[in-house]
Amino acid sequence: xxxxxxxxxxxxxxxxxxxxxxxxxxxxxxxxxxxxxxxxxxxxxxxxxxxxxxxxxxxxxxxxxxxxxxxxxxxxxxxxxxxxxxxxxxxxxxxxxxxxxxxxxxxxxxxxxxxxxxxxxxxxxxxxxxxxxxxxxxxxxxxxxxxxxxxxxxxxxxxxxxxxxxxxxxxxxxxxxxxxxxxxxxxxxxxxxxxxxxxxxxxxxxxxxxxxxxxxxxxxxxxxxxxxxxxxx
Amino acid sequence: xxxxxxxxxxxxxxxxxxxxxxxxxxxxxxxxxxxxxxxxxxxxxxxxxxxxxxxxxxxxxxxxxxxxxxxxxxxxxxxxxxxxxxxxxxxxxxxxxxxxxxxxxxxxxxxxxxxxxxxxxxxxxxxxxxxxxxxxxxxxxxxxxxxxxxxxxxxxxxxxxxxxxxxxxxxxxxxxxxxxxxxxxxxxxxxxxxxxxxxxxxxxxxxxxxxxxxxxxxxxxxxxxxxxxxx
Numbered sequence: 362x363x364x365x366x367x368x369x370x371x372x373x374x375x376x377x378x379x380x381x382x383x384x385x386x387x388x389x390x391x392x393x394x395x396x397x398x399x400x401x402x403x404x405x406x407x408x409x410x411x412x413x414x415x416x417x418x419x420x421x422x423x424x425x426x427x428x429x430x431x432x433x434x435x436x437x438x439x440x441x442x443x444x445x446x447x448x449x450x451x452x453x454x455x456x457x458x459x460x461x462x463x464x465x466x467x468x469x470x471x472x473x474x475x476x477x478x479x480x481x482x483x484x485x486x487x488x489x490x491x492x493x494x495x496x497x498x499x500x501x502x503x504x505x506x507x508x509x510x511x512x513x514x515x516x517x518x519x520x521x522x523x524x525x526x527x528x529x530x531x532x533x534x535x536x537x538x539x540x541x542x543x544x545x546x547x548x549x550x551x552x553x554x555x556x557x558x559x560x561x562x563x564x565x566x567x568x569x570x571x572x573x574x575x576x577x578x579x580x581x582x583x584x585x586x587x588x589x590x591x592x593x594x
Numbered sequence: 595x596x597x598x599x600x601x602x603x604x605x606x607x608x609x610x611x612x613x614x615x616x617x618x619x620x621x622x623x624x625x626x627x628x629x630x631x632x633x634x635x636x637x638x639x640x641x642x643x644x645x646x647x648x649x650x651x652x653x654x655x656x657x658x659x660x661x662x663x664x665x666x667x668x669x670x671x672x673x674x675x676x677x678x679x680x681x682x683x684x685x686x687x688x689x690x691x692x693x694x695x696x697x698x699x700x701x702x703x704x705x706x707x708x709x710x711x712x713x714x715x716x717x718x719x720x721x722x723x724x725x726x727x728x729x730x731x732x733x734x735x736x737x738x739x740x741x742x743x744x745x746x747x748x749x750x751x752x753x754x755x756x757x758x759x760x761x762x763x764x765x766x767x768x769x770x771x772x773x774x775x776x777x778x779x780x781x782x783x784x785x786x787x788x789x790x791x792x793x794x795x796x797x798x799x800x801x802x803x804x805x806x807x808x809x810x811x812x813x814x815x816x817x818x819x820x821x822x823x824x825x
Binding site for chain 1: 600602603604624626635636637638639651652653654655656658684685686720721
């Protein structure tokens with residue numbers, strides 16, 4: 362993987378990802394996840410008892426909270442929260458715990474670009490580590506077109522200041538279907554298609570990251586799983 | 595038990611599908627059937643127990659009740675002819691007044707909110723509240739019932755399950771150091787009692803130090819338990 366990165370130009374690779382599992386003690390699963398300098402903590406609680414008003418007899422109720430670094434959540438944060446919930450609702454196998462509530466909390470620690478993608482990836486990892494049943498895992502990738510018309514994958518804050526258009530895609534891990542598209546700015550359809558392909562390729566790297574870190578955490582040498590992938594292609 | 599591959603949600607497990615063609619297989623937690631495919635729904639190492647049982651052994655902290663499990667619960671309230679007991683699952687469990695040894699309608703057990711009981715899960719279903727009992731099928735209490743004194747703490751579900759395995763070396767190793775009583779619930783709750791508070795705290799530290807040891811390393815860690823207890 363390292364070799365591939367070197368071959369690509371600097372604009373078309375993801376920033377360094379890292380994560381730390383279960384750093385919080387009181388929730389059912391938590392992860393501190395960073396992409397470059399952007400850092401979030403995501404935590405899940407569930408399945409737990411729900412209020413009667415949210416009770417659903419054939420599935421679980423999913424709650425999502427996104428907290429900014431300082432102050433109270435505003436409209437921007439609410440939109441992000443809704444996006445996370447929409448994607449999680451698609452991925453969660455909610456019928457396995459009827460009449461219960463799953464709660465996902467995302468706390469922003471440092472926003473240095475690509476926050477939407479980072480928050481989505483962190484919440485996916487938190488769900489995986491918390492042992493909530495899912496149909497598939499998902500990965501989100503952020504990409505921009507800058508003023509010169511160059512494509513920048515997973516930009517940081519300084520690169521984002523010169524953007525003409527911004528895209529966030531989320532893909533599932535099984536069939537690679539699109540779960541979320543967020544776009545802003547002006548772009549051509551051809552550019553959109555190029556960027557979708559690029560993000561799809563980058564999502565494979567993120568899935569590989571999930572797999573190797575979770576395998577490590579569960580006390581298994583990641584080498585072993587890398588040589589025997591069980592994924593259906 | 596054989597070690598096997600790591601699976602992620604959505605991964606198709608074709609080794610089970612092959613086995614299912616010739617005989618019945620049992621899919622445990624983390625696996626589900628999707629038409630004629632077997633698909634994982636949790637991330638973790640895939641485990642197999644002869645002859646035909648499969649499950650995903652993921653590190654989880656939330657307890658999901660299953661019939662026959664031994665659990666530690668805290669009495670929360672009295673409600674009619676049942677007690678409500680918190681066992682750490684999504685729903686509060688119930689236990690009937692009559693599910694104790696020698697209990698009759700006249701002679702009710704004396705339980706109050708805050709009491710700790712060691713009980714067995716009688717039925718567990720996703721759609722209804724779990725129900726507990728403190729007697730076996732002959733009406734005897736055995737090791738179940740109210741736990742007096744002692745010290746209670748929580749741990750991961752894996753640690754509880756590991757201590758309850760038949761050939762777990764940890765409890766034996768601790769027993770060589772000092773006499774103690776212990777009740778381990780598969781809901782990730784442990785109750786211990788020793789002669790002095792110092793001994794009890796030593797025990798708690800020793801047990802929690804096993805938290806991150808896998809099935810393989812546990813014997814090695816058990817060798818160091820004496821040191822952990824001194825600190």
